[in-house]
Amino acid sequence: MPGSIAVVGSLNIDFITRTPRVPAGGETLEASSSDTGFGGKGANQAVACARLSRNSDGSTPADSKPIKVSMVGFVGEDSFGSDFISAMKETFIDTAHIQKVPGQKTGIANIIVEEKTGENRILFCPNANFSGGDQVKDLVPEDADVVVFQLEMPLAQVVHNIKLAHSKGKYVIMNPAPAQKLPDDLYQYIDCLIMNESEADILREAKEELKNEDLPQICEDFFKRGVPDLVVITLGAKGVYHSAKSRSSGHTPGRKAKVVDTTAAGDTFVGGLAVEIAKNGGKTPQSPESMIQFANSAAARTVEKPGAMAAIPWVNEL
Numbered sequence: 001m002p003g004s005i006a007v008v009g010s011l012n013i014d015f016i017t018r019t020p021r022v023p024a025g026g027e028t029l030e031a032s033s034s035d036t037g038f039g040g041k042g043a044n045q046a047v048a049c050a051r052l053s054r055n056s057d058g059s060t061p062a063d064s065k066p067i068k069v070s071m072v073g074f075v076g077e078d079s080f081g082s083d084f085i086s087a088m089k090e091t092f093i094d095t096a097h098i099q100k101v102p103g104q105k106t107g108i109a110n111i112i113v114e115e116k117t118g119e120n121r122i123l124f125c126p127n128a129n130f131s132g133g134d135q136v137k138d139l140v141p142e143d144a145d146v147v148v149f150q151l152e153m154p155l156a157q158v159v160h161n162i163k164l165a166h167s168k169g170k171y172v173i174m175n176p177a178p179a180q181k182l183p184d185d186l187y188q189y190i191d192c193l194i195m196n197e198s199e200a201d202i203l204r205e206a207k208e209e210l211k212n213e214d215l216p217q218i219c220e221d222f223f224k225r226g227v228p229d230l231v232v233i234t235l236g237a238k239g240v241y242h243s244a245k246s247r248s249s250g251h252t253p254g255r256k257a258k259v260v261d262t263t264a265a266g267d268t269f270v271g272g273l274a275v276e277i278a279k280n281g282g283k284t285p286q287s288p289e290s291m292i293q294f295a296n297s298a299a300a301r302t303v304e305k306p307g308a309m310a311a312i313p314w315v316n317e318l
């Protein structure tokens, strides 16, 4: 039986404009260049799962099992929605659970990049991603072994589906981005919590920024809140710290990389780890170091290419 991953999350069209400086109020300025791309944390992570379990021709790597990847989410009844579904199919992603919402537009993100500083200014309009409002729907596919969530959907929708996935015996991965405080009783349903340093600070309502020497205690605190299996904190160029409950823990240094653009590094890491867990039948081994190493290496490849989704590597590119 092949492993199966479902990513429940956002699909956005990214409009990226690069400019020497940001225009002032009322000013019109000529930008240097622009790009349109498929994005959203959900879609990026689904693409990472699909590419990190396949070669670029769609074949399964010789030493591996086939992995089915499904995207679960909402697009509008517009041409962006149709294009998005086609693009996901081209990446060998099952799109049966992407719903076109009548009368809605596909979510968009306007991204202005100031070339001088490299700083991003992002205006995100969720549109179809938030179409249900607080009305929750059951979104967990029956055949998934591993279900991956982020927070670019209404919190009530995410909470309901994390609990549903847990009740169906799925392995639940949660990447709490963009970060917000989670309900205290939710942690017990999240098998693996993956976050970056600032997300960890928001979740634990820290008064001071996280320090490296505090990482073991911070992971312990998430176990005390209820996380039953794995806590992973990504540290950018410094790599990753992970702790597997009552088993192994440690720091995996970042792989040396020629950094071009770090966008989607975090999404690649989440996808890489989800693939490793799905290959292992929806559970983690006694010592998950080699899984962490795989995700860490894949994420380091992503920072070497420009763009978000476009930068995520296939297995044969690792």
Ligand code: ATP
Binding pocket: 196, 197, 233, 234, 235, 236, 237, 238, 239, 240, 254, 255, 256, 257, 259, 262, 263, 264, 265, 266, 267, 269, 295, 296, 297, 299, 300, 303
């Ligand atoms: P992003 O928002 O840019 O997608 P993030 O803030 O969610 O990323 P990071 O902790 O910055 O997450 O990076 C995720 C992982 O990507 C790291 O744990 C590491 O494996 C890899 N990575 C990020 N930056 C670098 C780098 N400069 N060199 C090598 N690896 C990197």
